[in-house]
Each structure stands twice: as C-alpha cells, then as structure tokens.
Amino acid sequence: MTTHSHTGPARAAVILAAGQGTRMKSRLPKVLHPVGGRAMLDHAIDAAEALGCERIVVVVGTHSPEVRAHVVARLGEAAIAIQDPPMGTGHAVLCAREALNGFDGQVVITYGDVPLLKAHDIAPVFEAADALSVIGFEARDPGAYGRLVIRGGELAAITEAKEASAEVLAIRTCNSGVMSAPARVLFDLLDKVGNDNAKGEYYLTDVVQLGREAGVPTRAVMASEDAVMGVNAQSELAEAEALFQKVQRDTFLARGVTMPAPDTVHFAWDTDLEAGVVVEPYVVFGPGVKVASGARIRSFSHMEGATVGEDAIVGPYARLRPGARLDRDVHIGNFVEVKNSHIGEGAKANHLSYLGDGQVGPRANIGAGTIFCNYDGVFKHKTTVGEGAFVGSNSSLVAPVTIGAGAMTASGSVITEDVPDGALALGRATQTVKDGWAARFMQMMTAKKASQKK
Template sequence: MTEASHPLAIIVLAAGKGTRMKSDTHKVLHPIAGRPMLEHLLASVGELSPERQVVVAGHGRDQLEKALAGRAAMALQEPQLGTAHAVQQAEGALAGFEGDVLVLYGDVPFVSADTMRAMIGRLHGADQPAVVVLGFEPDDALAYGRIIAKDGAIAKMVEFKDASAEERACRLCNSGLMAARASDLFALLARVGNDNAQGEYYLPDIVNIALADGRPCAVVVTADADEVAGINSRAELAEAEGRWQKRRRLQAMDDGVTLVAPETVWFSWDTKLGRDVVVEPNVVFGPGVEVADHVTIHAFSHLAGAKVASQADIGPYARLRPGADIREKARVGNFVEIKNAVMGVGAKANHLTYVGDAQVGAGANLGAGTITCNYDGYFKHKTIIGERAFIGSNSALIAPVKIGADAIVAAGSAVSRDVGDGELRLVRAEQLVKPGWADQFHDIMRRRKAEKKG
C-alpha cells in the first residue's frame, strides 16, 4: 500500500531488444555502480510497498526471470508493437486489481521514490485526473515527445515525429512514465490506434483519448532531468555511471569523508564509509564494502566484499577481496591481497603478501613475500596464525596449518606442520660453502672466452 493507502501496482516495460547495446546481456541488467539498472529502479519502487509488480519482457525474458527470481510477475510482449501495446500485456497479471498503476521503464533506473509519490498524489488531486504524466525540461529537447500543457493541466500529447513546428518548440517533454487507476488505464489502452508515422500503439495516446472524453489529465514536472534519462547504448550507460558516481562522491564528502582526488574514486551502490575516512586517488570500491571511522585507504587500492575496522591502514596497491575482515589498527600494505581472512587487531602485512582463507591473530607480523598456500588444486584449507607471531619474509605456510602465539617462522621457510606457541620454525636446506670456488670458476670462464676470441 502507498502512504495514501491506495493499493499500488507497478508495470515495468523491459521488452526492447536493446540493439544499440550490442550485448548478449539484457539491456536493463547492465550494471551501474555494480548493480543492474533494473535493480536500482526496483529499490526505489520498494519504498512505496507496491501490492503487485509486473515486468513486461520480450527479448531476453529468461535472463529477466532468473534475475527477478519470482519478485515480479512476467508478461510477454511478442511482437513489439509500441508502448501502449506493451502495457496492455500486463493486464492479465493485474486481473482483479483495483488501485493505482505506475508505468515505469527498466532502462530509466533513477526515478526517485519521491517522484513516484508525487505522481500518485497528483492522481488523487481534487480534479481526479484520468492520467498523470511525468514531464521534464531538458537543455536540449531533441526528439522527445512533447506535452502541451498550462498550469499543470495537459491540453495535448504529441510524438516528435507527428508534432508541428510550433509543438516542437515546446520544451516540456514526455518521460514516458505515467500513473492511472487500473480501471482507467486498460479501458483507455483498448481504444488506442496506430494511425501515426511509425504505425505503433503509443502509450501517450491514452492521454489524448481521455482529453477527448472531457476528462482532465495532469503533468508532474521533475526538477532533475537526469532522473528520467534513458539508457540505450554503452555510451549512455557510461554517462549514467558518471552522473551516479559524481553524486555519490559529493555525498561521501558531505558525510565526512576526505576524497583527495574525488573524480578518481569509484563507489559501488552499497559502499559504506565512516567519518574521517581518507581515500587517496584511484581507489575502487566493489560491492559489499564497509569501512569504519578513521581509516586511511591509500592510492590504487581495490576493495570488494570487505570490512575494515577503525584506524586500519590500507594500501597503496592493496587488494581486499570478499571475506576480508580487517580489524582495528591493522595494516594491509603495498601489493598485499587478502581474501576470506581475518587480520586481527594491530596485525601487519606490509608488502608483497597473499593471505587467503586465514585467521591472523592480533599483533602478528607477516613479512614481505609471505604466502598462505590455501588451495591444493581441489579444496581450500585454512591457515591460523596466533597472536604476536612473526612470519619471516618469503615464507610459505602450507594449509591446513597452525602457527602458535609468539611463534617465529624464519625467513624462507616452507611450513607444512603446526608450529607451537613460542617456537622457532626454520625450514631450509643446509647451506654448502666452498671457499674460493667462485674465484676459480671466473678464472676458468674468462680464459675460455679469451681462447674463443683468439
């Protein structure tokens, strides 16, 4: 139910082939900030708690069904005969529904919940309009359909190809998004014809039909034209990503995050950053990252599926993969990769280290070149490193293995058996020393080289 207690249904049009994308992936499943554009839209829809949701599909229907996993009913539009025809295909899925219907587009992902509420609210205004249209005023109206209106009351809707020169001069454009009562919507759709330049059944014609019946129709104008920008190509996808990232960077700084070079930092849709976090240039946040207060993330680091506790220090050139759990004051340094592992309070891996499927105790130190050998070609195994343990440089910890608290693993060791608390483990071949051997070798080789030249 909406806030006004009117039952609400959502129809999302996603039947287009998306040919300009030149992709095997359905257009509305292409990601922005790591999240499919359709999911961005459905997240905003979710704030209105709709009673029913219908996605109208055509090409790529199987992909949409898999992505939605039963969260919405599916309707098929085949062949595609225009937007009015597309909405008609949802009638069966909404059989018996009596309430308001919002018509949205899967490739217009950033319509806000507040804008949707405004459309529904206008639908229940004193004049009880038959249809509410979401309009916008872009800097360049291009080939958008026009809304001829005065004081919010629509006089006419016209497609650009069918518009006169005077009508094309109007800057109020049709976003395609509409709201209507279910009983009105499908009754009007049944009367739409295709006598137009394209020979298609246009959704905006329901407005003209209602107006001809003497019923009012209204326009709600969004102040943000970007909110209704459609995405039909890779270039437009990149532009949408850029707009989203710009807003997210501003939000982060408003929330108390320092971005040294904001334009070089890339966020995911669910990135969470605490106060007084410092993010240096060229940092990328993949999905599922939570960073607490007073953390520094140095340049050229990549984080995904990771948690970073307060006062930890990350990078530069660090890689935190899913399952990385970096505790308070821990240090993950240059060219260090952490995957499905805990770095305990104050633990350090300063450079050139891989820690996977491991638990590193508080205060432990991993020297340069330390590797947890977690995969045997078939299964993953765990490495446990105790508190305050010291792992020397260029050591290989062959899992499953446990290194005790305060233990020391000497540099260059390949450890395949558990090390007890406080033990020293040294795993090296005996060094062979031959005094003078190198000098003799060099003398012989120089003599041979001279003889060859002679």
C-alpha cells in the same frame, strides 16, 4: 522483496524491459549492463521497492532469457510478464495485466534502462490518487523528445516531435515516459489505444488524450533531466555512470569523507563510507564495501565485498576481495591481497602477500612475501595465525595449518604442520657454503665469453 510503508492506495510497478537493445552492440542484454556495479534493471526494481510497491511486474521479451532469469532470481516467477511479439509500449504494459490481476490501486510504469531514477523522483506521481500523472523534465536540447503540452495546470497532450507544430516544438518540457494511474483506469484506457501509425505499434502516450476524453484528470510532475536519462548505447551508459559517480562523490564529501581528488575515485551503488574516512586518489570500490571512521584507503587500491574497521590503513596498491574483514587498526600494505580472511585488531601485512581463506589474530605480523597456500586444486583450506604471531618473510603456509599465538616462522620457510604457541618453526633446506666456488666459476665463464669473441 523489501518494501517501504506509505499512506494512500496500494501501489504497483510495471517495469518495461523487453527492448532488444541492439544499439548497445553487446552480448549482455541492455538492462543487465551495470551502473555503479549494479544492473540497470536492479536500480529500477530498487526504486519500485523503495516506493512501497506491493507488486512489481517486469515485462520481458523472449529474446533475452537472461533477463527473465535475473528477475526470477530476485522477485520470483510471479513478477514476469512476457511481451511476444513486441508491439509498442502500450502493448507492453497490457502484457502485465494478468500479473496484476486483482490489484486495486495505483500503477506506475517505469523502465529497466533508466538507472538514475530514484524513488523520491517518482513519488510525486502518486500524490493525486485518481489522476493520470506523467513525469516530465526540462530538456537542455528538446530535439526528438515528445513534448508535454500543459494548459491551466493540466497535461493537455503529449505530442511527438515529428508531429508537432512550430509552437509545440518550442516547448522545452518533455516526456520521460514514466506515468502513473489507477490500475482500472490505466487498463481501460489501454484497451482503447489503436495502432494507426507509421510503425503499427500501440503507444503508451496515447492514454493521455484518451484519458482527457474520458474525463480522467491528467497532470505532469517534474524531475531532472539527469534522473530520467535512458540508456540505449554504450556512450550513454558511460554518461550515466559518470552522473552516478558524481552523485556518490558529492554525497560522501557532504558526509565528511576526505577525498583530495574525488574525480579519480570510483564508487559502487552500495559503498558505505563513514565520516572521517580518508580516500586517496585512484581508488576503486566494487560492490559490498563498508569502511569505518578513521580508516585511510591509500591510492590505487581495489576493494569489493570487504569490511574495513576504524583507523585501519589499506594500500597503496592493495586488493581486498570478497570476505575480507579488517578489524580496527589493521595495516594492509602495498601489493597485499586479502580474500575471505578475518584480520584481527592491530595485525599487519605490509608487503607483497596473499592472505586467502584465513584467520589472523590481533597484533600478528605477516612478513613480506607470505603466501597462504589455500587451494589444493579442488578444495579451499583455512590458515590460522594466532595472536601476536610473527610470520617471517617469504613464508608459505600450506593450509590447513595453524600458527600458534606468539609463535614464529623463520624466513623462507614452507610450513606444512601446525606450530605450537610460542614456538619457532623452520622449514627450509640446510644452507651449504663452498669456499671460492663463485670466484672460480666467474673466472671460468669470463674466459669462455672472451674466447667466443675472437
């Protein structure tokens, strides 16, 4: 786990991820749905790590073993707390108490379905070490949100909309659900929360009133409505994706990336484009892409797990799959697919080729229609093309095979053996010419067709 240093008391995060997510109507658990190519739950964990939380506990339900497995794979078994059965948000946080045993510091409670909330949005809750702090936001449409009642600079109450007076309903400052408090204070207050309500659940929001009665300072800090947006349905997932993409586009434009039609470009959470990159319309960046300055990504290209060097040209209609590594000034053209291959400086594959599990030397030329035949049905094998080699159009290179430096393959060849440096390899059938055959054939078939029409 990557943590970031900070001053002040130790920090921990409790991430609530035990909801059923039934409104998503999906076989995939809600918190594992991606935004920017990354599970919403991972966005929440990223924020906790960036805050410097030394302990992160994810509260999961028994109905989603996939969520538990996801957390264990990233954070380990110690990060798991089980809520069974679900009895409200207050109960969910209490389920994390054992996992936080011995922790003496501040605890922040966040949510696995709030993917746009970043560390810098959450950080202000830690500024008052002894206080119970709640993140609020100014709602465009307060509707059914709980209202934050603030008096004299302190948070006086969180009032649910269905229980609010007309005066409180007029308040536009709403509750995000994210809060922080000293661990000891938080769990002492949660022990006092009752479930005398319509749903018979233990509500986290009740700790505000209980805290005020116990003399605990209570305060609200503000974030944007977009940052605290929760996702409960597919339409909201699409809205969160759109907001995420806008931030990415604005970030890259400000960095100096040229995009004539930014609204048509789709980014992942970890896309890394240097200043001076040009991205033409309708490009998709999957996770794990890094592009160096001066490179041009042309329209309708799709990339993931790939590195593109300075002044390289990719596309249009190119696909870079995981493990594709393009050095400086490489040209990968239309309908070329590169997977797990290193393409050396100045090498070119401009048309209709598949380069899988290969090594292409500097300034080599890969002709149109070339295939690296890398898979034998069980294992993958490597193709090596040497520096300055010329692979003729429509060549099939059957791996494992090496084309030497400066060597050539004749167009239409099937190459099954290594080609020495500087040599020419021909691997195609001998051409046979039969004079007059085509004319006689066409005459015969035309006459046959005519006879069928009678």
